[in-house]
Amino acid sequence: MFKAYGILPVNESVYWIGANDRETDKFEGLWDIPLGVAYNSYFVDDERTALVDTVKSSFMDDFLYRLNLLLDGRRLDYVIVNHMEPDHSGSLGMIRRLYPGVKYVGNAKTLEMLKNFFGIADDTVEIKEGETLDLGRHKLTFATAPMVHWPESMATYDVTDRVLFSNDIFGGFGALEGGIFDDEANHDWAIYEMMRYYVNIVGRFAAPALKALAKVRGLDVAMICPSHGPIWRSDPSHVMGLYEKWSRQETEEGVVVVYGSMYGNTKIASDVIARALSESGVKKVSVYDISRSNMSYVTTDIWKYAGLILSSCTYNMELYPPMASLLRLLENKMMKGRKIGLCGSYSWSSAALREMTEFVNRSKGGWTPVDPSVEFKSFPTADDLALCASLGKNMAEAVSGM
Ligand code: FEO
Numbered sequence: 001m002f003k004a005y006g007i008l009p010v011n012e013s014v015y016w017i018g019a020n021d022r023e024t025d026k027f028e029g030l031w032d033i034p035l036g037v038a039y040n041s042y043f044v045d046d047e048r049t050a051l052v053d054t055v056k057s058s059f060m061d062d063f064l065y066r067l068n069l070l071l072d073g074r075r076l077d078y079v080i081v082n083h084m085e086p087d088h089s090g091s092l093g094m095i096r097r098l099y100p101g102v103k104y105v106g107n108a109k110t111l112e113m114l115k116n117f118f119g120i121a122d123d124t125v126e127i128k129e130g131e132t133l134d135l136g137r138h139k140l141t142f143a144t145a146p147m148v149h150w151p152e153s154m155a156t157y158d159v160t161d162r163v164l165f166s167n168d169i170f171g172g173f174g175a176l177e178g179g180i181f182d183d184e185a186n187h188d189w190a191i192y193e194m195m196r197y198y199v200n201i202v203g204r205f206a207a208p209a210l211k212a213l214a215k216v217r218g219l220d221v222a223m224i225c226p227s228h229g230p231i232w233r234s235d236p237s238h239v240m241g242l243y244e245k246w247s248r249q250e251t252e253e254g255v256v257v258v259y260g261s262m263y264g265n266t267k268i269a270s271d272v273i274a275r276a277l278s279e280s281g282v283k284k285v286s287v288y289d290i291s292r293s294n295m296s297y298v299t300t301d302i303w304k305y306a307g308l309i310l311s312s313c314t315y316n317m318e319l320y321p322p323m324a325s326l327l328r329l330l331e332n333k334m335m336k337g338r339k340i341g342l343c344g345s346y347s348w349s350s351a352a353l354r355e356m357t358e359f360v361n362r363s364k365g366g367w368t369p370v371d372p373s374v375e376f377k378s379f380p381t382a383d384d385l386a387l388c389a390s391l392g393k394n395m396a397e398a399v400s401g402m
Contacts, residue, residue, distance in 0.1 A: 014161070018040035038176045039228065040227045050076075051078070053081070056086060057086065109152035170194065171227055172190055172196070258298060279392075282395075309342075312343075338366075346375075
């Protein structure tokens with residue numbers, strides 16, 4: 001049934017009233033979103049009305065207009081606050097002013113953040129794991145998911161229609177392009193953007209994610225309604241399986257080569273390594289110039305594949321700054337179970353290889369080194385390039401079958 005633009009039925013009594021953001025260049029000010037991002041909010045139409053999450057504040061006016069149309073003079077009884085990051089909570093302050101008496105539903109940690117972000121300390125309903133909120137026909141239960149993505153994160157499950165409102169979990173980048181369900185959208189692209197969201201936003205919390213997944217695996221889920229990206233209804237179990245695979249840090253056979261090069265000499269070494277990988281049978285080789293690549297795409301491939309080659313010049317007696325940024329990010333993500341090969345260059349004071357080696361050592365076995373580490377001065381000699389080829393060949397063997 002068509003109610004108005006931007007009010008899209010999810011089922012007979014749940015409506016999508018989210019926002020498509022094609023105006024923000026960088027999510028969290030960090031991650032490129034060339035195709036935007038959706039902030040999904042859901043309205044549950046029942047004897048008692050409920051809103052599941054809201055939208056970023058810059059999209060609030062239009063969002064509230066559509067919410068008002070759906071309410072059609074009725075009161076808004078509940079707002080379910082699955083997550084307090086402002087991409088989902090941004091409209092809560094205005095909702096409080098427009099709908100006095102509305103009850104905010106969250107766990108103890110949510111309620112603390114409600115106070116800190118919006119000064120909301122009353123009209124709150126603290127729910128605990130497994131408790132039920134009765135809307136009439138719909139019975140909602142709640143599963144806490146600490147650190148997926150913040151400490152207060154949780155998922156809401158509609159027992160009646162078997163719908164899981166999972167918030168960031170199973171969410172992906174990309175504004176919705178007409179289709180709001182996965183079977184209406186470009187499925188492969190949606191999966192890739194879900195992984196890019198996972199790696200960059202949730203990835204550090206892979207272990208807590210596994211715990212949260214164990215909880216939702218115990219539910220009978222017909223449809224996953226995340227707060228970003230498409231609604232997963234064609235095969236929710238498959239989507240859960242992918243998330244489990246990423247959270248277990250399972251990799252595929254393939255190697256990412258990331259280089260930092262000021263004048264192309266380190267690039268030469270990197271290209272030789274990439275060629276050796278290819279000649280040794282690795283079909284999936286991704287090469288990135290770290291000075292020109294958005295980090296979120298690089299990290300996604302690094303998460304996906306079993307091997308990583310870092311190749312970098314030295315800059316002012318330190319590791320080349322863009323490469324240093326990547327290493328800091330990888331360290332934050334606490335990746336493990338992957339192979340790594342190193343190549344460093346310098347002209348008058350060696351630093352790149354030493355700093356990259358220190359990064360590997362700090363991982364305490366998270367990254368397994370593949371020999372030989374290569375270091376050359378200024379321009380790679382034929383002997384240096386032969387070592388690069390050996391590194392590529394050895395890495396190919398190391399990731400074979402992984
Ligand atoms: Fe989509 Fe953690 O916010």
